[in-house]
Amino acid sequence: xxxxxxxxxxxxxxxxxxxxxxxxxxxxxxxxxxxxxxxxxxxxxxxxxxxxxxxxxxxxxxxxxxxxxxxxxxxxxxxxxxxxxxxxxxxxxxxxxxxxxxxxxxxxxxxxxxxxxxxxxxxxxxxxxxxxxxxxxxxxxxxxxxxxxxxxxxxxxxxxxxxxxxxxxxxxxxxxxxxxxxxxxxxxxxxxxxxxxxxxxxxxxxxxxxxxxxxxxxxxxxxxxxxxxxxxxxxxxxxxxxxxxxxxxxxxxxxxxxxxxxxxxxxxxxxxxxxxxxxxxxxxxxxxxxxxxxxxxxxxxxxxxxxxxxxxxxxxxxxxxxxxxxxxxxxxxxxxxxxxxxxxxxxxxxxxxxxxxxxxxxxxxxxxxxxxxxxxxxxxxxxxxxxxxxxxxxxxxxxxxxxxxxxxxxxxxxxxxxxxxxxxxxxxxxxxxxxxxxxxxxxx
Ligand SMILES: [Ca+2]
Ligand SMILES: [Ca+2]
Numbered sequence: 001x002x003x004x005x006x007x008x009x010x011x012x013x014x015x016x017x018x019x020x021x022x023x024x025x026x027x028x029x030x031x032x033x034x035x036x037x038x039x040x041x042x043x044x045x046x047x048x049x050x051x052x053x054x055x056x057x058x059x060x061x062x063x064x065x066x067x068x069x070x071x072x073x074x075x076x077x078x079x080x081x082x083x084x085x086x087x088x089x090x091x092x093x094x095x096x097x098x099x100x101x102x103x104x105x106x107x108x109x110x111x112x113x114x115x116x117x118x119x120x121x122x123x124x125x126x127x128x129x130x131x132x133x134x135x136x137x138x139x140x141x142x143x144x145x146x147x148x149x150x151x152x153x154x155x156x157x158x159x160x161x162x163x164x165x166x167x168x169x170x171x172x173x174x175x176x177x178x179x180x181x182x183x184x185x186x187x188x189x190x191x192x193x194x195x196x197x198x199x200x201x202x203x204x205x206x207x208x209x210x211x212x213x214x215x216x217x218x219x220x221x222x223x224x225x226x227x228x229x230x231x232x233x234x235x236x237x238x239x240x241x242x243x244x245x246x247x248x249x250x251x252x253x254x255x256x257x258x259x260x261x262x263x264x265x266x267x268x269x270x271x272x273x274x275x276x277x278x279x280x281x282x283x284x285x286x287x288x289x290x291x292x293x294x295x296x297x298x299x300x301x302x303x304x305x306x307x308x309x310x311x312x313x314x315x316x317x318x319x320x321x322x323x324x325x326x327x328x329x330x331x332x333x334x335x336x337x338x339x340x341x342x343x344x345x346x347x348x349x350x351x352x353x354x355x356x357x358x359x360x361x362x363x364x365x366x367x368x369x370x371x372x373x374x375x376x377x378x379x380x381x382x383x384x385x386x387x388x389x390x391x392x393x394x395x396x397x398x399x400x401x402x403x404x405x406x407x408x409x410x411x412x413x414x415x416x417x418x419x420x421x422x423x424x425x426x427x428x429x430x431x432x433x434x435x436x437x438x439x440x441x442x443x444x
Pocket of ligand 2: 374
């Protein structure tokens with residue numbers, strides 16, 4: 001069969017992110033990728049939704065979702081299609097008893113060349129996790145549309161879940177995959193500036209999730225306010241927020257997320273938002289997209305911030321290591337505000353908030369986990385929670401008076417930017433150094 005015919009038998013697969021089949025008794029421990037290719041969607045298959053994936057386990061499945069499935073029922077057509085797919089992988093034929101094909105559809109490359117890259121799949125229990133990312137490259141070639149990735153892998157008789165390493169949402173917000181895993185939360189006894197409440201303890205994050213690559217920006221928050229016709233707590237009660245008035249930090253009605261003592265563009269982190277405002281944003285976005293956005297738990301936040309590191313900052317242990325990772329109280333701030341005795345001697349270039357993503361990302365690809373804006377977490381705060389918290393997915397105390405904030409800000413010194421440091425405020429609190437980032441619960 002020609003590529004032309006194959007083109008005409010365009011697959012309209014049902015492309016939920018997951019595929020469920022019965023697990024065999026002798027499930028494999030590893031699954032090898034035999035061959036992988038990436039191309040434009042105009043070539044072979046067509047899935048329904050950006051960032052989706054399907055599994056193909058037979059020649060019949062290859063054509064079963066075609067636009068004209070009746071025409072494709074002929075075994076000869078099925079065989080020809082499978083042969084065409086084998087050519088694509090540069091193998092003689094596909095042995096459906098031992099192999100299967102995973103197919104991923106990426107997202108619009110907006111005129112740039114896009115390619116899908118697979119990472120080695122991982123088996124977690126009875127689930128095969130397929131990780132992939134879309135890479136971009138500026139090219140003079142014409143627009144290639146949505147890229148697709150194909151991988152010929154060893155057959156796995158179980159559930160297969162596709163995880164894009166990065167995904168974007170309706171606000172053009174990039175979200176990074178945070179894989180499940182175990183880590184030691186809190187700080188070791190010898191850590192400089194440590195507080196006793198940062199008790200070292202093991203935590204397991206049992207499910208992968210997505211986290212905002214950046215803090216929520218002014219531009220993204222603007223979209224919420226406009227669409228929801230909403231106001232922040234500080235605007236509704238007329239009390240504004242806490243901010244610098246030229247001499248000290250005070251609460252003033254004039255200080256709101258859109259009116260500060262410094263200039264912010266749409267790509268700065270939104271601040272002067274309370275915990276309640278942040279939750280309202282998540283609820284609005286969840287409703288808008290039909291999936292669940294929320295604030296991270298304190299454990300998720302620290303797991304994501306550390307990204308496998310055990311040091312005070314994800315860039316190292318020394319105060320100086322922080323200047324790579326984030327915007328904190330520095331010479332730029334001191335030049336504007338001479339009373340900031342705690343400012344560090346280095347100059348990070350930003351007196352107040354910086355546009356998101358100006359500093360070094362951590363190993364999960366997250367920016368500004370240290371500094372820029374403090375980030376609200378979903379947990380209530382309790383000083384003694386750690387030693388008695390559940391090992392798996394701790395959610396924080398059932399009740400409390402204050403909510404946790406993490407990571408430090410443009411106004412703080414290194415000790416408050418440490419991965420383990422915990423701060424807290426009442427849920428209605430808002431200031432010019434507190435913002436948030438969102439978590440997207442994975443879709444299973
Ligand atoms: Ca700074
Ligand atoms: Ca931050």
